[in-house]
Amino acid sequence: MKYTRYVYSLQEESFYQLLTEYTKGVEILDRKDDKVIFAVYEKLEHLEPLQVQEIRMKHPKSYLKTIRVKDFLIVPCGVKTIFINPGMAFGTGLHASTQICLLLIDEFFKKGWTAIDVGCGSGILSIALEKLGAKEVLAIDIDQIAVRECKKNAKANNTHIKCIKARPQDIRERFDFLCANLEMDIFRKEMEHIKRLFKKRAVFSGIYGKDELDEFLQMLKGFRIVKIKKVKGWFGLVVEI
Ligand SMILES: C[S@@+](CC[C@H](N)C(=O)[O-])C[C@H]1O[C@@H](n2cnc3c(N)ncnc32)[C@H](O)[C@@H]1O
Structure with a gap:
């Protein structure tokens, strides 16, 4: 699967402000001085990305396996049990x-x-x-x-x-x-x-x-x-x- 990854930099305070409003996944890549470098998988309004990367990821289905933990069997959705x-x-x-x-x-x-x-x-x-x-x-x-x-x-x-x-x-x-x-x-x-x-x-x-x-x-x-x-x-x- 192909994704577009947007890398941004924000002052720490603004970054934590963003986290309180942003409900999707955020990856923290680095912290420099009082700045946080982070990545998200959609373009953020009013912010210029440092980088836009096209990345390929394996579909989650390819690494999610059925596992047994004592009396629990964890089965990926979509598998017929x-x-x-x-x-x-x-x-x-x-x-x-x-x-x-x-x-x-x-x-x-x-x-x-x-x-x-x-x-x-x-x-x-x-x-x-x-x-x-x-x-x-x-x-x-x-x-x-x-x-x-x-x-x-x-x-x-x-x-x-x-x-x-x-x-x-x-x-x-x-x-x-x-x-x-x-x-x-x-x-x-x-x-x-x-x-x-x-x-x-x-x-x-x-x-x-x-x-x-x-x-x-x-x-x-x-x-x-x-x-x-x-x-x-x-x-x-x-x-x-
Ligand atoms: C190898 S087992 C297969 C069980 C299951 N279908 C599977 O694939 O794991 C064969 C089954 O056929 C049944 N069987 C044997 N002769 C039969 C017959 N003439 N008519 C119907 N079932 C028969 C046996 O009782 C047994 O349960």
Whole structure:
């Protein structure tokens, strides 16, 4: 970001008078005799600047980081937060396959779309989808514990995700977007049912190593592969109809 910085000099007394009226930031650069050299980021009326400098500064976003101080988590505004109860379901965000999904969802999901999360676990991806502006999210899992955890997490995040115990073949509706972070064995059994659940794009993850990737690509014949992402040996894919 570019800023114009105005450097002024004032007698100490006049400077402190200015401070009582001026509500924005003032940088004191130097004090000489009874004068104060200072800088502000706008031109002051009735005063001639000693110098006008064009300076470049990093946007505050680039150095403001999320930090944890005991039970406090300080998060920069604009970052999407996901609260996860420490429960029994898969999906804390630590696993590479979940992280691949989050990255690909962030890039390829479009605000206003409907979405289904197959194998929702903790509900982490469903929550991310709603935070990205999904019109409706259905989260399904075959594990009753995952369904319970997903409901808890959906509530903790103030989201309205519908979460049910179901397999892909139980679902009749079709969605704009689908995400499925499963395992190769499950994809082998369920892919035919999963394929008919989305109308636009899908993100698949949980594919480990080149052999599994090759096999998975065979399963996706007829779809357009938009992106393949690899993290620590795990692959994730974005496909379009
Ligand atoms: C690897 S976890 C993914 C959890 C979470 N979505 C994530 O990305 O971190 C896979 C989940 O799929 C569920 N699952 C396994 N087979 C399934 C099936 N046939 N239909 C729906 N869910 C299934 C498991 O119970 C598990 O919760």
